[in-house]
Amino acid sequence: MSDIFDELQWRGLVAQTTDESALRQALADGPVTVYCGFDPTAPSLHFGNLVQLVVLRHLQRAGHRVICLVGGSTGLIGDPRPTSERVLKTKEQTAHNVGRIRDLVRPFLDFEGDNPALLVDNLDWTAPMSAIDFLRDIGTHFRVNQMIRKDAVATRLASEQGISYTEFSYQLLQGLDYLELFRVHGCTLQTGGSDQWGNITAGVDLIHRAEGASVHALSTPLLEDSSGTKFGKSEGNAVWLSADMTSPYAFYQYFLNIEDSSVVRLLKVFTDRSRDDIDALGRLSEEKPFLRDAQKALATDITTLVHGTTLAAAVQTASDALFGKGDVSVLDPATLLDATGELPGAQVVVGTSVVDALVAVGLVDSRNAARRAITEGGASVNNVRVTDPEQLLALTDFLHGRVALLRRGRKNLAAARLG
RNA sequence: GGCGGGUUGCCCGAGCGGCCAAUGGGAGCGGACUGUAAAUCCGCCGCGCAAGCUACGUAGGUUCGAAUCCUUCACCCGCCA
Numbered sequence: 101m102s103d104i105f106d107e108l109q110w111r112g113l114v115a116q117t118t119d120e121s122a123l124r125q126a127l128a129d130g131p132v133t134v135y136c137g138f139d140p141t142a143p144s145l146h147f148g149n150l151v152q153l154v155v156l157r158h159l160q161r162a163g164h165r166v167i168c169l170v171g172g173s174t175g176l177i178g179d180p181r182p183t184s185e186r187v188l189k190t191k192e193q194t195a196h197n198v199g200r201i202r203d204l205v206r207p208f209l210d211f212e213g214d215n216p217a218l219l220v221d222n223l224d225w226t227a228p229m230s231a232i233d234f235l236r237d238i239g240t241h242f243r244v245n246q247m248i249r250k251d252a253v254a255t256r257l258a259s260e261q262g263i264s265y266t267e268f269s270y271q272l273l274q275g276l277d278y279l280e281l282f283r284v285h286g287c288t289l290q291t292g293g294s295d296q297w298g299n300i301t302a303g304v305d306l307i308h309r310a311e312g313a314s315v316h317a318l319s320t321p322l323l324e325d326s327s328g329t330k331f332g333k334s335e336g337n338a339v340w341l342s343a344d345m346t347s348p349y350a351f352y353q354y355f356l357n358i359e360d361s362s363v364v365r366l367l368k369v370f371t372d373r374s375r376d377d378i379d380a381l382g383r384l385s386e387e388k389p390f391l392r393d394a395q396k397a398l399a400t401d402i403t404t405l406v407h408g409t410t411l412a413a414a415v416q417t418a419s420d421a422l423f424g425k426g427d428v429s430v431l432d433p434a435t436l437l438d439a440t441g442e443l444p445g446a447q448v449v450v451g452t453s454v455v456d457a458l459v460a461v462g463l464v465d466s467r468n469a470a471r472r473a474i475t476e477g478g479a480s481v482n483n484v485r486v487t488d489p490e491q492l493l494a495l496t497d498f499l500h501g502r503v504a505l506l507r508r509g510r511k512n513l514a515a516a517r518l519g
Numbered sequence: 520g521g522c523g524g525g526u527u528g529c530c531c532g533a534g535c536g537g538c539c540a541a542u543g544g545g546a547g548c549g550g551a552c553u554g555u556a557a558a559u560c561c562g563c564c565g566c567g568c569a570a571g572c573u574a575c576g577u578a579g580g581u582u583c584g585a586a587u588c589c590u591u592c593a594c595c596c597g598c599c600a
Contacts, residue, residue, distance in 0.1 A: 262595085326557075329546095353555075360556050390554040423555055455568095466566065469548085476563065478549040489568085509548075511555045 104162035111368040115294040115321035123316045134289040135167035140175040140197030144342035147332030153208040172198045172223030180267040182255040222277045241309040250298030271302040278303025288315040348407045349442035352415040355399035363394040371401040418442040433500045440515040447519025454491045461514035480507045
C-alpha cells in the first residue's frame with residue numbers, strides 16, 4: 101500500500117489532523133474505515149463538497165473502507181455558520197434533498213466490488229432516539245465550556261444576533277454520528293472541510309469519553325483564490341454538481357477560467373494526474389500562458405469526473421467552437437447546434453429587439469441592463485458588436501435559420517433560438 | 520417585566536423634514552486588453568425608451584412635502600429585574 105497520507109498531503113488536501121503520526125501508522129497498517137458527512141441543506145452538492153468526495157475517492161482507491169453519510173437529521177438542525185442563523189428546512193425539503201444527494205455521490209465512489217463504499221443516513225439512528233436518552237447518554241459527555249469555544253459558536257455568541265439552542269446543539273449530533281459509526285462499523289477516521297474541524301473533534305472527544313478509544317480526524321484546507329475569495333462561486337452563484345443547477349457548460353467554463361496562479365493547486369486537488377504530469381502543465385502555464393493548457397486539463401478532468409465522458413466532450417467541443425478564432429457564421433450546422441445546445445437560451449422570433457433577446461436568454465436582468473450593456477459596447481450578436489440599442493434581430497441573424505449567438509462581455513454567451 | 524439603543528439597496532455603512540433612487544467602501548458588471556488569467560485605469564450598478572413607478576423592518580399618522588417627526592407591531596442588542 102503506497103503512502104496515501106503523503107499522497108493527500110502532496111495534493112494539498114490536508115489542513116489539520118488529530119495525531120499525524122498515529123494517523124499515518126493506522127493508514128499504513130491496513131484498511132481504515134473512514135467517513136465524511138454531507139448535509140442536505142440544498143438539493144445538490146457544491147464545489148466545496150467536491151473536495152471531500154475527492155478525498156474519499158483517494159482513500160477508497162488506496163484500499164480503505166469508505167462510508168458516505170447523508171445528514172438526514174443534521175440537515176434538519178443546521179450547522180452554525182459564523183454569520184447568521186439558518187432558516188430551518190422543512191422535513192419534506194430535507195428528505196427530498198437527501199434523495200438527490202444520494203444519487204450525486206454515486207459516480208465518485210465504488211459501491212460494488214470487494215470494497216464497496218457504504219451510504220448511510222444519520223436520521224436512521226437519530227430519529228428513534230428520545231430527547232431524554234439524547235441528553236443523558238450523549239449530552240453528559242459534553243462540557244458547555246468547551247462547546248462555546250468552537251469557532252463558529254464563539255463567533256455567533258459574540259455577534260448581535262446570537263445563536264439558537266438548535267444550532268448550538270449541532271456538534272452533539274455530529275459527534276453522535278461518529279460514535280455510532282465507530283460502534284457499528286469500526287469507523288476510526290472522519291474527514292471534512294477545515295470549517296468542520298470543531299464538529300469533527302466533538303466526535304473524536306465523544307468516542308474517547310464514551311468508549312475510551314482514540315480515533316482520527318483529518319480536515320481539508322479551504323480553497324481560496326489569490327485575493328482570498330473562496331472558490332466555487334460563479335457570478336455570485338454557487339457552482340453545483342447537479343446538471344440542472346449548474347449546466348455542464350457553465351461548470352466546464354468555471355474551471356477553464358481559473359486564474360493562472362491557482363491552476364496547479366487545483367490540478368493537484370481535483371485531478372488524478374501524476375506529479376510529473378502536473379509539473380509539466382505548470383511549466384507550460386508559465387511559459388505559454390496563452391495556450392491555457394493547464395486550465396483546459398483541469399476543466400476537462402473535473403467535468404469528466406462529475407458529468408461523465410460524453411457530456412464533458414460535448415461541452416469542450418462547444419467551448420472550442422464558440423471561443424475559437426473562427427467566425428461563428430461559418431460553423432457547419434451540426435457543430436453550431438451542438439455548441440449552442442449547451443448554452444442557456446430562449447426562443448425568440450424574427451423582429452425581436454436585441455434588448456428583449458438579451459433579457460429573454462438571461463444574459464441580463466432587465467431591459468435597462470440590456471440597454472446599458474449595449475451602450476457600454478458589451479453586447480454582440482454572432483460576435484459582431486451591437487451599437488444601436490434599438491436594433492432588431494433579422495432573419496439573417498439566425499445562423500442556418502436556427503440560432504443567433506448572443507454575447508455579453510467577453511465570456512457570457514447564450515443562444516436565441518428561432519421559435 | 521422595566522429602561523435605553525437599533526432595524527437603510529447583494530454585504531458593510533452614512534443620511535436624521537425638501538437639494539434622496541438615497542454619500543462612501545466592498546462585491547458584481549462593461550470597456551481599454553492582449554490569453555475565456557491577474558494587475559491597473561475609466562465607466563456602470565432599483566424598474567421603465569420616457570413621463571413616471573416602487574423602495575430605507577411592519578402597519579398607520581402628522582405635513583404642501585418623510586428614509587428622516589409621532590404611534591402600532593415584529594425582530595435584534597445592552598443594562599436592570
